[in-house]
Amino acid sequence: MAAAVAPTDQGPLAGLRIVESTAFIAAPLATMSLAALGAEVIRLDPSEGGLDHQRWPLSQEGASLYWTMLNRGKKSVTLDLRTEEGREAAARLVCEGDGIFVTNLPARGALAPEALLDRRQDVIVVTLDGSPDGATAIDYTVHAACGAAQMAGPAGLDSPVNNAVPFWDVIAGRTLAMGLLAAELERRRTGRGQHVALSLSDIAMETMANVGILPEAELSGEARPRQENWVYGSFGRDFETRCGRRFMLATVTGKQWRALLSATGLGTAMDRIGEAFGAPLDDDAERFRARHAIAALVQDWAGARDLTQIADAFAGTSVCWSPYRDAAQLLAEDARASPRNPMFARQAHPGVPPVLTPRTPLRLSAHPRLAAARAPDLGADTASVLGPLDTAGKEADP
Template sequence: MTGPLSGLRVLDLTSTFSGPYCTLMLADLGAEVIKVEPPGGDIARQLGAARTPGMAAVFLNMNRGKKSVLLDLKAPADRAAFDRLVPAVDVLVHNMRPAAAARLALTYDDVRALHPAIVYCAIPGFRGTSRHADRPAYDDVIQGASGIARLQSVNQEQPGYVVTPLADKITGLTASTAVLAALRHRDATGEGQRVEVPMFDTMVAFGLLEQLDGWTFDPPTGPPLYPRTAAPNRRPYATADGHLCVLIYTGRQWERFLTLVGRADLLSHPDYDTVGKRIANADGLYRVVAEVLRRRTTAEWLAELSAIDVPCAPLAGYEEILREEERDGSGLVSIVEHPVAGRLRSIASPIAMSASPLRAGRLAPTLGEHNDEVLAGGGTEGSSG
């Protein structure tokens, strides 16, 4: 396998979304990811559409490029096999609660005793030192607790969840970055370490980056809400025959757009004559955009706005995107043949690297598919088969 992380070995004890997304990023970059699954496998094997038992869509997409080892860590023989495997890897990742990790003797101290230089990454719902450390947490819970779900209610009556497991995937991305930083530290010092990336902390920090706004200052100068993204008229704009997504951002872009639509008078309006004022009063300008775009078709506006270099794109759904990918052949989505699940669409990494190019790895594994290869036939008696 090629890729910048070729030669790196990762022991993956994660399940569902947050941890598997972290290790997916590492696998896409060339790491050998060994997914240790309990009897019955990762629950994601049952999530979403499926043609074959244990090979549902979510698992197939989230675990491509990984190897699967089936071990019951409560069984002595399997635990011995696991303990022998630990010194042979560089990284261990799990997304258990602290108490669950302790019950399985998988704390940092337990693992470090087997491999002092290991990079150990824990992805809990809440920070291990907080009073919520052992509360169960999934994406919806964290979206709510971290402010993301309430943020969605700014322009609608009810709070709502983002319609993708955003907290899981943002935390997984953050954890993959943290793992790489810890590996850089180990390369420089020879020292392993414990890395913790809690979902709650990650999403609060993620959301507050711009939403902290007036609360950036002490005392606050305004509410913790960024006015541009909270503007009621910030939405895909209706055209004469559909919808268009437009973001006019810079002074030059506003000048070109407002001149094009005959509203150059707004360029000198006291509410809009600086960047700061345009952000603070964004909804007024967005209302003008909404009114104007209704007058012509999506295709007409795409041509007009592209000609003056204003960022825009037609509103698309996933089926449209997938059909366009199949037609244009960009390589982001391809048709592959899985030995068990059959003919599938496979998502490629969006990362392109010139000196260490990524190559499509193996497809998602069946449960325990790599026991013999990884464990060399040792420690697999009993439940692991």
């Protein structure tokens, strides 16, 4: 039976209020992800804006695209948390609401996790720090520490390679959101609150263990060498076309391998490579072992064709491939980065003309009409959010 569709577009987290004091990427991404699912997220900033309010890149009007895109769908309240009065007001906002607070900034006084839990036993405090040993860390330094920077780039390269996209922050943000929802689910079952803490460096260390890189080094005593653009343990690499464009190709399943042979007509030649290596190329390990010989054949085939011809040859098949693109080429060539993708709508934001703005990438059958949200004006919700606190305080006076 099909799932019932909600009568509104509020989302599955409608009615859940979260208060945040965050900066950089991971923590605001966590709360923005929850706002996209319907949570009411109240962002606290000083009146001049927080650390990221003018962070690059900027729109032509001077608005931070970084801040804008990480704070979509939130309410904005200006409150000076550098003062005890501001921290007390924020603590009341947390504890007189749904009792959920997210931060990756220093939380002192009334906003310290233990203070909030003393004030309300079922409060949920979610915090992010750099490292469990107390060291400062951001995505770039975590990437440097975990070994990944020494695995990327050409085989003869002596220097490390940074990520252009802060993937550790992104993973940490989604993990924070998962931790918050896990604590909320437990609170609904038990009535118990808790402090959920995460360190950015632990995200990288856990990931390196999860994908086998850390135990591989531990058991072998050696670090995995740079693989250039090869897919480790299977067959995959970048190839250049006749027109000078490059594309990535990977065959990590038998179905993908057979589709490649069919689309390129290289089946007989690949059988000869298998005979030369003493084993058919039916599994990942054998294809990896013969990767250089396989790649030479594929490069000859690709180098005789333009990218459009290769796209035509692979269209409608199970070949796993993609052209390499920069961001401008992505916008010009790929319908997935356009309003033709239902995830995107062109949305104007404060100081930002209409740009592609995603809704949640989750496709929920009960909430098919969730919309892409606008970023707030700094402080636009201060009066409506803090006003009830002032009223409550006055009503409590003798």
